[in-house]
Amino acid sequence: MSLGIWVLGDQLSQAQAALASTQPDAARVLLVESSSVLGQRAYHRQKLVLVWSAMRHFAEELRQAGWTVDYRIGEQFGTTVRDWITCHGIEQVWLMEPADRGFRDAIERLTLPVKLNWLPSNAFLWSREAFAAWADGYRQLRMELFYREGRRRFAVLMEGEGAKAQPLGGQWNYDHDNRRAPTKGLRGPEPLWFEPDAITQAVMERVEQLDQERQKAGLPPLPGRLVPFRWGVSRAQALAVLEHFIDTRLAGFGPYQDAMVNGEPTLWHALLSPYLNLGLLHPLEVIRVLEQAGRDRAVPLACLEGVIRQILGWREYTHGLYHWFGPAYGESNQLEAQAPLPAWLEHGGGSGMACMDTVLQEIEQTGYAHHIQRLMVLANYGLLAGLNPQALTDWFHRQFIDGYDWVMQTNVLGMGVYADGGRLASKPYAASGNYIRRMSTYCQDCRFDVKQRHGPKACPFNSLYWDFLARHRDRLRSNPRMALVFKQLEKLTPDELAAIRQTAAEHRSPM
Template structure:
């Protein structure tokens, strides 16, 4: 008899560890443990989502004939760690060893590798590209750009392919997916589910144990099983997907979701199969229910970007999260944890994160991420914040997005240049600036948008690194055409802003 470990982000019927084992003889081990719930201060909604989904998945396995050894967080015998629970269960059942699917974080891979038990790790074949597939693709390339990897994934899956050519004769329709915020959104947002008894029990547990964590627990509306997640997906495919592409980069004060799918948390926990999701989106295009730009943009995020960042994470190794290619050391400001700020875009993005454990990719990349990069915040602190506050965040997907894409801390493995902008980008893509205490059109002075000041400050302090970058040289030429007094004013006002922020003053 063996133990079969199922982790909280492996809630999939087709998990390799379940396929490998025998329900008549082997025992599934699942555990809510303090180590996993607190290695960063996770958002209460994320903890509740995973615990509730785990309990329902365990009950489903039992109905299918599996014996499940399930440990709740408040069980008296709970050892507090995954490895501790495996050792305890192995002793209880005189198990011959442990079979498990590869975890998505180096931290757990290393811990399970050190178990004083016989172990058998299986690959996580819920992904389209294996580690070897990604290594083979990356071998010999000077630059590991996602676009070319994505094209190979399209060929491999056949999604949106017309023979050997991409549907519509173009691989990428991103240029059609950058419309500014619409005046009105005719989609009601994600499907919301009323907590059942299982979820309510978990919510009470999380309130008692993690009530001081950053984040609002109630109202709680997430799907917590595959059936609910599929209902949510079906509704979005019909009502949200058609306009998703056009407005996927837009941001609004009074609409947190626009046309976004909000399925990252369900895919990453295993409740939805990524390839099945993409096939359903492709079918919507084939049926004439959604335009190509929307479907292509959505599929690219899953079989392109999602698969790509996983490849980067495992290729780069356990030290990836500690990289700091720009030597940024500033502490994460309190406004990321909900402290007052006069910057409306930050306040809206952080407030939404607090309430929903969700923000879409542009809010993460071009608002909170952009500010952190411009201000020179320690990427390790930025990484831990993103890992803590979002319900879809697991290190394999979060770290490359933050360390690589957002903070350029990996030295340019993912991005060919830093993703920085002045306030004009946020003004173009949102209605945030109209109700901000700062003035996005002001380049200097007490009302100047901090993004405007910090943009030039970043370029100035990193001139040696980026002046020769062909995608950034023009901005240095713009700065150099400013008269000397204006340059000094911009840089001094940026320094003054950062000093006020560092001192804990409201900025």
């Protein structure tokens, strides 16, 4: 077999473009598990286990399907791939385009002795060319417009055909039904977890060994807990999570998708993003299953539309923007934020803020937090405190089980900290402690007072919020969506604003 197919770690589907372009008896397949990734980022232990175990399980799945598969474990990609090419007489290598731009650049720099043939990715609904054709027609690339076009293009939750098709239920968006604050005693259904099998246990042992070697070399330990590890690592398990979501969580997903509750890190969230981002599930496959479940089980339309919007809308939108904006986007810092990350971000808590420490402890345990925890606690803090956006984006990438460059650049730089100056979001998603008080149960046991703006007991989100507005008054006051908050800022007396800004400065000083 002179043809080699190199399958990357986030392309774990037998339908991926390179595998789908040939037959099992016509090519040799390579998967590479390289510890060199830790030289770039110190990833969460559970993320390493998830990716490497999923790769090993996928290799077995391919073998059972008749493919000749070589699974190589090494320190460096280049050495490992070159040895494989030489050993098996590979004359050309086919790869599917990776979702992350930097990964392709790194592969191109390997100077392999054979030609690389890149096949367009089929891991997303929108190709990069199709997204570019859509984006080229707009001055402002707003997600709602993109989402509606996706609904039409892929005939999702639509009634009628062609140009006359209308959204099911008569409206496109049910956001107003899906933003309820948590009620007392709110509890979600139990998520579906899995016990590690022998393959996963072997990966866990390797991660532990690599971590010990790092620490012996004087490097800090990898973030996150290694055990218990309970994520799915195969397509069969990913499909089981999808079915479990439909059976136990879909009908309740909508109303409380923005709620944050102590002791309830998952509530009704789907927990599908890690499997979608690895390729174990395809987005259109998931959407069609959800649509069918909606018809068969009479799922409330607000719940069904809410979860489909996350996949068909936001996920496709952020991936498309990542490639449309190009490499320079990763260096965006329109607000000139330069503060270093506080030590407690790396240590999994210790900020004294109940909201922040709760979310960090949950990430420490599983590498997961849902979208509102990410946006309105973690990224909101980064925005208000003026944390360096590149450092914060890197932290998100390392810590989250579903984190990749294409995910985190647009989500953190654009939506989270407004570092792109509004190319993605129409305004900064800045909020005081009052938002967290309304949408969570965190404030009840916090040592800070969410009703105070300044002084030693004041909620840091409050002092930082008003300080943020004062710092960026000249930059942001012309934004029509910010007019109301700047009117509120003007109502503060000079003495009160000075006290607020002093409290904010004292909070930031130990960072």
